[in-house]
Amino acid sequence: MKASIGRKFFMSLTGLFLIVFLFVHLTLNLFLTFDDSGVLFNEAAHFMATNPIIKIMEPVLALGFVIHIIWSGWITLENMKARPKGYQAGDNLLKWYAPAKNMFILGGMVLIFLIIHLFNFYVKMRFTGDPLLNQPGPGLEDGVHNSYALVANLFIHYPVYDIIYIIGGILVGLHISHGFWSAFQTIGLNNSNWMKRLKFLAHLVAFIIGAGFAYIPLYFLIKF
Structure with missing residues (x-):
């Protein structure tokens, strides 16, 4: 019990x-919609990529994601064992719009969205590169990548990704809508x-x- x-x-x-x-991350990404020349976003992205504090925080952030995913899976399995019959019909019916009952499912969907996001942008910006x-x-300036071109190209020329990212934004919001207050409740503010x-x-x-x-891909989808 104490371990749980x-x-x-x-x-x-x-x-x-x-x-x-x-x-x-949202503040940085909103620069995409403030300046269609890409100057603001490129400067912000370059700062995030070269700032030594950010470089130190990146592995901490990655570790935070991994721990959060593992712990949530562990706790979900414990809850499933404690209630092997699952939920009954009626008020306890699992519904997609009830985040409190579907945090693990929502979290899994957010994870899929995160993997797509990392593949489309982070991996290319930091490791593989892209023309x-x-x-x-x-x-x-020298050494500053045109990150805006990479992001804008995806959202302008591949509408399917706009839809994926809009859905991803909604899923993240649903996950947070329960997770935020639940976290404080667990800490003791209950x-x-x-x-x-x-x-x-x-x-x-x-x-x-x-x-x-969700607004960022919608901006490119409508404007361009």
């Missing part, structure tokens, strides 16, 4: 840490007054992050 509580506590901390990262990264553009505030804040945070990530 410890895993939930640690999973909650990693979840809150990842939400902070999502805010930072678009060397495409000439305004304001580009009295009725705090719960009302945290649930409101959870829905606000979930909407901002979910709508923000």
Whole structure:
């Protein structure tokens, strides 16, 4: 029992840490829509790629994702063993729009979206490279990749990815809508007054992050 509580506590901390990262990542990505020349986004992406603090945080972030996924899977398996018959029909019926009952499923779908995202952008920007990264553009100095060209090309010429990323943003928002307040509840802020505030804040945070990530591909899909 104590081990289970410890895993939930640690999973909650990693979840809150990842939400902070999502805010930072969303802020960076919104530069894509502020300046169609790509100058702002390229400068921000270059800063994130070369800043020594960010380089140190990247493996910590990766570890946070891994721990969060492993712990959530472990806890889900424990819950399944504790309730082998599953949920009954009616009020307890599993529904896609009930994040509290489907955190593991939502998390799995978010993981698939994350893998697609990493393959499309992060791997190319950091490891394999791509011809678009060397495409000439305004304001580009030596050593600065045209990250905007890589991202814009995908969203402009491949509408299927726009749809995938819009759905991905919605899934992330749904996952956070429950995970945010649940994390604070696990930490100990679980009295009725705090719960009302945290649930409101959870829905606000979930909407901002979910709508923000969904807005970016929608912007390219509509404008271009």
